[in-house]
Amino acid sequence: MLLNDCDPGFKHQVAAEPGGQGIKACFACAACTARCPVAGHVEGYDPRRLIRLVLLGRREEVLASPLIWLCSTCYSCQEVCPQQVSFTEVLTAIKNIAARAGYGPPATEAVIDQLAAHGRLLEVGEFENQRRTDLGLPEVAEAPAHFQKVLGVEPAGGKS
């Protein structure tokens, strides 16, 4: 990989995203990695390396990485960081950028599609409503419009 292939603006983009402000202060001391419970179990998950990749501008490599979705948000890294980088928050910023750029993890994307189409995580059809009637429960109607608005997705196939 050449320096020319790196995106020098990427770190500024992350720093401008809510939560990402601290990233440029990183000294690469790896106190975060030392204390990270995920780093202790998942090969390749290394907060120090992820921060370095962002600072170097290796945009695609970061956004497409499955590792950025593994943070357990325990905030141990934040506690030990001498530079107040707040890696947990930085990673939230990175994840938001990745999601907008279409790099959401496939499982999450499927959940989003489901929510946008049905307004809930399980599709409610005639079968389910029949069962509810049998049990003396009121029928449930799908109301996905609110979710479509929140998720910023167009109603699929005119169905709403």
Added chain:
Amino acid sequence: MAVKTIKTPAVIIGGGVAGLAAAIDLSRRGLSSLVVERGPRLGGRVADFCCKATDSCVRCGACRLADLVRRVAARPEIAIYTSAKPVAAEADGDGWRLTLEPQRNNGPAPVVELAGGPLPRRSQVQAGAVILAVGATPFDPSAKSRFGYRRVPGVVSALELEGALEHSLAELAGGRDPRRVAFIQCVGSRDESLGHLYCSRVCCGFALRMARVIQARRPGTEITFFHMDVQTYGRAWAGELAEMREQMNFVRAMPGEVTAGPGGPQVVYAAGGRSQTAEFDLVVLSQGMRPPVGAAALSQLFACTRTSDGFLGSDAEPVASGAAGVFIAGSARGPMSIVESIEHGAVAAAAAAGHLQPLVREAAHA
């Protein structure tokens, strides 16, 4: 009882290497001075340091103190009061009027006996210039509680190691023979969470020299050096560092925490992108320098400024204090080594002499 007034061209607060160097430089320029030391002996912190030579001199500067004390003793124009502290100060024309108060010291007896001795009673000093050479204060590693200082047996500060270097390290390591020694750098330096963004400049060299002394005395001792980056100032280090990298284990990572293990303190750190745990007999925390404890009181007393890091003086000039006739010498101005402090003391003396020159000339004409 009438308060005695001592008249002197320059009063130097602090009898460490910077203050003594300033006094010698002033005396070379024909100006006498009064050194006021709070403690019972001269030398400040350097008096506790030992020579770090192994095969040859490593220019640590620890031996320079004896030389300075000898030269001070040989110059009758340098007066000394130990166990004394300024409690009041006011600008008086171009100079300063200070009130000194005797200090009770229960510490160790003076190592070097000198003319002057402890301040007998509350006194007034009329001086043309004031040099503040009060030194820095070491960072207390227990403020970074995750490194286990005073909590985990076998975790000590670099200054405690220095104190034991001449004697036995086994006592520090809780009776164990220390065969595995770890150094953790930047404890209290370069730390935004503490508000100490600065590098303390001397700790890397200090730690590596102590590590080398340990290895020279006990060949085969495993040394692990946890650091962010090695900040050794001076040209001599280039070759030495390359050699040390072969003899010691340099780990470019700040540990996450130090815990008590069955065989000694355990250090949790990152290597190869993974969290690792390693056990040692002795873990040494390389504490950084903080502004002198009395910085706030002194800056109020002498109306002088503080640097952006909280030390005495100004960021823009090396020895100026923002107050006319007041100068800063040594590590009170910011972290510096023994040798740098001595040089800085001479620079402060030169600036003080410049301030005193018109006063001396006036006195001659009067």
